[in-house]
Amino acid sequence: MIYLDNSATTKPDPAVLQSYQQAAERFFANPASIHQFGGESEKLLTRARQQAADLMHVSHNEIIFTSGGTEGNNLAIKGTALKHQQRGCHIITTAVEHASVSEACGGLEQLGFDVTYLPVDENGVVSVQAVKDAIREDTILISMMHVNNELGSVQPVQEIGEVAKDHPKVVFHVDHVQGMGKVPLKLTDSGIDLCTISGHKIHGLKGTGILYVKQGTTLFPLLHGGGQEDALRSGTENLAGAVSLVKAIRLIKEKETSGIRHMQELQSLLRKKLTAMEAVKVNTPYDAAPHIINVSVPGFKPEILIHALGEKGIYISTKSACSSKQSDESKILSECGYSRDRTASALRISLAYDTTETEIHTFADALAESIDQLKAVME
Incomplete structure (x- = not known):
C-alpha cells in the first residue's frame, strides 16, 4: 500500500x-x-x-x-x-x-x-x-x-x-x-x-x-x-x-528539520514528474508547504482516477476529506481563478516524513498508466 x-x-x-x-x-x-x-x-x-x-x-x-x-x-x-x-x-x-x-x-x-x-x-x-x-x-x-x-x-x-x-x-x-x-x-x-x-x-x-x-x-x-x-x-x-x-x-518536533527537508525533496521530484505529464496541470505554487501537491487532470472526474489508483493500492484524495463527498468542484481552486475544467478535476497528493522516493516514482507511473487506460476506454 x-x-x-x-x-x-x-x-x-x-x-x-x-x-x-x-x-x-x-x-x-x-x-x-x-x-x-x-x-x-x-x-x-x-x-x-x-x-x-x-x-x-x-x-x-x-x-x-x-x-x-x-x-x-x-x-x-x-x-x-x-x-x-x-x-x-x-x-x-x-x-x-x-x-x-x-x-x-x-x-x-x-x-x-x-x-x-x-x-x-x-x-x-x-x-x-x-x-x-x-x-x-x-x-x-x-x-x-x-x-x-x-x-x-x-x-x-x-x-x-x-x-x-x-x-x-x-x-x-x-x-x-x-x-x-x-x-x-x-x-x-x-x-x-x-x-x-x-x-x-x-x-x-x-x-x-x-x-x-x-x-x-x-x-x-x-x-x-x-x-x-x-x-x-x-x-x-x-x-x-x-x-x-x-x-x-x-x-514531530524531534524530526521536524530533517522531515521537512525530506518532504521538500520528494515534492520537487513529484512536481517534476507531474509537470512532464501532458494531461496533468499542477496547481500548487512553488513556495507552498512541503507536503501537498494539488493537480488537475482536465476531462477526468477525480473520483474515477482515485478509484483506479485505489485498485493499485495507492491512495490519494480530491480535496479536504471533510468535503470530498460533496460537489466535485474545488471551491479553493475556483477562488484562485481557475477555470471549471481545472476546478472540477483536482487531485490532492499529500506526503509524510516516512514517504519514500520509491513510492513517489511508483505513484507517478501508476497515475500516468491510469490516465492512458482511461483515455483508451473513453475513445
Missing part, C-alpha cells in the same frame, strides 16, 4: 499508540476525583499540559486540550464572537478556509454578525494590505489558516500578526492544523492570540487537539459543565488522548 493522503489523516505512530494505552490502563481515574487515584490522574494531566507548553514555547495556562481542529476552530471563532459581541460584530477571514472556519463564520452570520471573506490571488494567498484595509472600528476577530489544506499555499500569518499588534482589541486566530510539523510557526510575541492544532494530522490520534489561548484572551465557552480546561471546555478530560498528543508533538 502507498498512502499519499496524509493531509486527511496520518498513520498513528506506534509510540503514540503505546503512550495512549499505558495512560488509559494505568490512569483511568477521573482527574477531578478527590481521592488519591484521581490525584495521580490530575498530576499526569498537569504534566502533559506543561510538556505541551514547553514544546510549543508557550505557558502551561495557555494550553487547552480539545477534540481536534474542528472543535478548536469553533471555540476560537464562536467563543470570540459571543464574548465580544457587545464591542463589535465584524469578523475577517478568507475565501479559502477549511469548512470548520467558513461554516462557523456562516453560522455567526445567521446570528447577525458581519463577516468579510477576503479574496486570494492565483496562488491562494491573501494580501496583508487587504487584511489591514478590512479592519474596522467594530472588528473583533481575524481568523485564517496558516497552510491551505488543498493547495498547500502558506498564508503570511506572521506579517498579519504584526498588523494585529497595532489593533489590540482585535483577536487573531490561526488554524495551524495543516502547518504543524510542516511549516514552523512562532507563537510567542507573534500577535497570534489563538492557534488550533490537531493530533491526527501529526501521527497522533483522532479526537485529540490543542487550542492555544494567549494569556489575557477571553472566550465564551461552547461547552458548559464542570469547568474543566480553565472553564473553556467542560467535560471529563481525555487524559490518555492528551498524553498521546504530547507524545506526537514531541516526536
Whole structure:
C-alpha cells in the first residue's frame, strides 16, 4: 500500500499508540476525583499540559486540550464572537478556509454578525494590505489558516500578526492544523492570540487537539459543565488522548528539520514528474508547504482516477476529506481563478516524513498508466 493522503489523516505512530494505552490502563481515574487515584490522574494531566507548553514555547495556562481542529476552530471563532459581541460584530477571514472556519463564520452570520471573506490571488494567498484595509472600528476577530489544506499555499500569518499588534482589541486566530510539523510557526510575541492544532494530522490520534489561548484572551465557552480546561471546555478530560498528543508533538518536533527537508525533496521530484505529464496541470505554487501537491487532470472526474489508483493500492484524495463527498468542484481552486475544467478535476497528493522516493516514482507511473487506460476506454 502507498498512502499519499496524509493531509486527511496520518498513520498513528506506534509510540503514540503505546503512550495512549499505558495512560488509559494505568490512569483511568477521573482527574477531578478527590481521592488519591484521581490525584495521580490530575498530576499526569498537569504534566502533559506543561510538556505541551514547553514544546510549543508557550505557558502551561495557555494550553487547552480539545477534540481536534474542528472543535478548536469553533471555540476560537464562536467563543470570540459571543464574548465580544457587545464591542463589535465584524469578523475577517478568507475565501479559502477549511469548512470548520467558513461554516462557523456562516453560522455567526445567521446570528447577525458581519463577516468579510477576503479574496486570494492565483496562488491562494491573501494580501496583508487587504487584511489591514478590512479592519474596522467594530472588528473583533481575524481568523485564517496558516497552510491551505488543498493547495498547500502558506498564508503570511506572521506579517498579519504584526498588523494585529497595532489593533489590540482585535483577536487573531490561526488554524495551524495543516502547518504543524510542516511549516514552523512562532507563537510567542507573534500577535497570534489563538492557534488550533490537531493530533491526527501529526501521527497522533483522532479526537485529540490543542487550542492555544494567549494569556489575557477571553472566550465564551461552547461547552458548559464542570469547568474543566480553565472553564473553556467542560467535560471529563481525555487524559490518555492528551498524553498521546504530547507524545506526537514531541516526536514531530524531534524530526521536524530533517522531515521537512525530506518532504521538500520528494515534492520537487513529484512536481517534476507531474509537470512532464501532458494531461496533468499542477496547481500548487512553488513556495507552498512541503507536503501537498494539488493537480488537475482536465476531462477526468477525480473520483474515477482515485478509484483506479485505489485498485493499485495507492491512495490519494480530491480535496479536504471533510468535503470530498460533496460537489466535485474545488471551491479553493475556483477562488484562485481557475477555470471549471481545472476546478472540477483536482487531485490532492499529500506526503509524510516516512514517504519514500520509491513510492513517489511508483505513484507517478501508476497515475500516468491510469490516465492512458482511461483515455483508451473513453475513445
